[in-house]
Amino acid sequence: MKKLLFQFDTDTHPSVFDTVVGYDGGADHVIGHAGLTPENIASLVEGAIFTRAPKDKKNTAIFVGGSDMEAGQLLFKAVQKCFFPGFQVSVMLDSNGSNTTAAAAVAKLATTHSLQGKNAVVLAGTGPVGQRAAAMLAQEGANVAITARKIERAIAASENIKKRFGVDVTPIEAFDNAARAKATENAHIILATGAAGVELLSLEQWQNNPNLEMIADANATPPLGIGGTDMMDKGELRHGKVIWGAIGFGTLKLALHRACVSKLFEDNKQILDAENIFALAKEMA
C-alpha cells in the first residue's frame, strides 16, 4: 500500500522544501494543498481518515507547514479536532521548518554546554524558527530574550510562546545591528534566526564580548546572520566562542525532518510537535 503524505500549507503555495523532504523521509507520494485554514480543512482531513481500513491508516499522514507559526499552530489543532476514536492519522507540525530547525540548533548547542541558567538571546526571534528555538532554550532552563525590529512584534511572539509553552521570554526592540549588539552584551548564547540573507550582528559586535560562549546561526544565505562565522561551522572555536553554522547543524535538521516523516508512517497515532521533535533531536545530536 502506498504511503501518502498530505502536505497542508497555510501559505499560497505548498513549500517545495517540505515536499522534497517528504519524499526523502519515505513517503511514496506527497500531495500539497495551499491556503489552508481551520475553516476549510475539515473535508480534506475527512478524506484522509475515512479512506483506509484501521490496519492501513498508518500509510496516510498529514504534514502542516507554512511561513506563519501561529497559523500553523491553529491549523495543526484544527486537523486534530476532526479526529475521533478509530479515525485518525499521524500528523506533524513544522511551519517553515520551525520545529526541526530549532530543535537541531538547540540540541547542538546543548551538546556543547549545559543551557541551564544561561542567558540566551534569539536575534530576530519572531519567525517560526526563532519562536520555537526560544521555547526550547527556555525549556532547557535558559533565561531567554528575543529581539525584533519593532517591540510590538517581539511582544506578540513572546505572547504566542507563553500561550503555547507556558514559558516567559523577554521581548526586546532592536532595530539595527548596534541595538542587537547592546541586546547581546550579557548573553552567554546568541541564536540568530533572522530572514535569509540578513546580517544581524557583525564580527566586531560579538568577537570581544567576554560573556559570550556560543553562537548558532540558522541563516545559510549570504550574508550570514552573524558576521565572521561560516555556515559550515560545526562547533568551531572562533575568538573563544563555539560556533554552529546553518549547514553545520543543518545536517541534523535534515536528518531529523526525514526521521519525523518516517515516524509518521509507523502507526496512525503520532502527533509530532516541538516537544517530541526536540526530544528526538537530542537523541540524534
Ligand SMILES: NC(=O)c1ccc[n+]([C@@H]2O[C@H](COP(=O)([O-])OP(=O)(O)OC[C@H]3O[C@@H](n4cnc5c(N)ncnc54)[C@H](OP(=O)(O)O)[C@@H]3O)[C@@H](O)[C@H]2O)c1
Ligand atoms: N539551517 C537550516 O537547516 C534552516 C532550516 C529552515 C530555515 N532556516 C533559516 O532560518 C532562518 C529563520 O527562518 P524563519 O522562517 O523563522 O525566518 P523568517 O520568518 O523569514 O524571518 C525571521 C525574522 O527575521 C526578521 N527580519 C526580516 N527581515 C529583516 C531585516 N531586513 N533586518 C532584520 N531582521 C529582519 C523578522 O523579524 P521582525 O520583523 O520581527 O524584526 C522576521 O520575523 C532563515 O534564515 C531561514 O532561511 C534554516
